[in-house]
Amino acid sequence: MIITFPNGSTKEFDRGTKLIDIAKSLSNSLAKKVLAASVNGQSKEINAPVNEDAEVKFFTFEDKEGKHALRHTASHIMAQAIKRLYPDAKLAIGPAIDNGFYYDIDIEKRFSEEDFEKIEAEMSKIVKENLPLERFELSRDEALAFVEKDGEIYKQELIENLPDDAIISFYKQGEFTDLCAGPHVPTTGRVKQIKLLSVAGAYWRGDEKNKMLQRLYGTAFEKKTELDDYLFMLEEAKKRDHRKLGRELDLFGMMDEGPGFPFFFPKGMVIKNELLNFWREEHEKHDYEEIQTPIILNKALWERSGHWGYYRENMYTTIIDEQDYAIKPMNCPGGMLAYKRKLHSYRDLPIRTGEIGLVHRHELSGALHGLMRVRCFSQDDAHIYMTRDQIIDEIIGVIELTRHVYDLFGFKFHVELSTRPEKSMGSDEEWEMAIQSLEEALKKSELEYAINPGDGAFYGPKIDFHLEDSIGRTWQCGTIQLDFQMPEKFDLTYIGPDGEKHRPVMIHRVVFGSVERFIAILTEHFAGAFPAWLAPVQVRVLTITDRCNDRAGEIVSQLKKDGIRTEKDFRNEKIGFKIREARDQRIPYLLIIGDKEIEQNLVAVRSRKEGDLGTMPLTDFCDKLKEEIVTKQI
């Protein structure tokens, strides 16, 4: 048979040759490193035989597939160790994930991190035993009988739910056997470095109506240095956590008195306001107008919009003059009323109406997370009212705007298209049409996207932009939602060329998503070292001795007059100490004023990025900095 390799080369082998032997024929070093393989795109373990002409790829730890195989085996090793230590544990699922693996386990005993040492010790025994992993297949009935005799009820349910044509495979390592599609590495000895990281609760099949299982997270590597590097990187990433930086840089924070309701302090407000100024400039360029609608509106409005029915559990309500009111969780119903205040002509469409709206949503206490998930946040909302044939262009316009903003900060992002959720209103045809429009716009914008089934808003499908935080968790920021429902509910109209009333279509969209969340992402992205245009303090003037205070004071005044956010540090401290503190505050520029500078009428500049820049005239420095601010350099 002929085997084809990724580089296009081919080679002949006997039928039934094992993948590992094929690898050996290529190179011994590859054979030592290879963890998994694929045959015609299907993942296989390296002991699997090949029986016909095929394309074969080999994966090492450098590849996602190889990493997955190794970590998936690590997950089995953990399950085996737990079964040895706690035979009454029932196993649910245990996959490899991006940076490691987990296993969901049902057991009376409550695991805590104190138990990790014991489990890890048992795991290293299994690794030392170097057990081969053997794959075998069973028919559905055999498989059911097999797991039933061990009382593995979760496996039983998994098997019952497999599609009819599924191949039901098991992997056996020593006394331990697990239902699993694979692939795995050939022996437990290949998994050299394992570390358990955390325990968490997780509902069986992700449904909160089901029993909560215990999920043990861990990670695995081939080499100790790789594991150490990973753990070090995690520690480093924690230093960039916006909650920590928010406190250290005195930007924002939370109080026990208001869980999920963030406070912004003066320096945090500077960032927020700069961001909003930027937002307003960009939106003005794109022909948006801005409005503001009230935070509290009556129940009748929310019933009309559908929120009272579909979103009630997340809404805060209040009673005014014995009437029910709700604190807005979204801006759209208010926006609808604003649209309806007068007649609109088709000539005016599309109408793009922006609103920085403060919304309140009752999020579950356990879901709160710094500024990333809060109960009160500012949405940089906008509603676009348009005719049907303007839909695609408008969506593309929003995609371009969003992309432009994210690119300015150098963000990595990924895009998802979320389809109809269970709790939703409107007809199938409308949903279908809306989803198609979004897809078409995405394709025209040449954006890669994934489908996120059932995750749309109750009134329409959406395109979501997800940004990464410091440890790689992603958060939805921008979103574009197409809505045929609200215009209907609110009887929105425009007057067409025929003089008749027509129904507009609308888009809800945000670019930052939540200003708070966006600031959190920004903080982590820049590790607190905000670009000069956003930095709460752009320049700090430091004196060498208090002989210099008068001149330094003049410099501070001059900078402030030029609109540069300036602080002074005239304390009687050594210059090294003052620099250290300013460095900790991530201030972009320091001006150091001593006798020499005064004599020469210059300023000594120290940049956060490049260190000591030497001396220059104050005006030169100002011009340079103003240029950096205006062009929003990062």
Next chain:
RNA sequence: GCCAAUGUGGCUCAGCGGUAGAGCAGCUGAUUCGUAAUCAGCAGGUCAGGGGUUCAAUUCCCCUCAUUGGCUCCA
């Protein structure tokens, strides 16, 4: 909301059944010193809140609240 862990001065953390300690920050004083921490002194805590066990609780137990990591949910 659910599972687990945590909660000691502004911050980072020690401590422990006999009612609290350090470093940094703060304040006071000395020092006037050129690019990542000058020295000395002072002050600051009802040990998250409530209840219980005990002669005695910050320490042990229970409840509540908050935080952290997940699940669920979502910008």
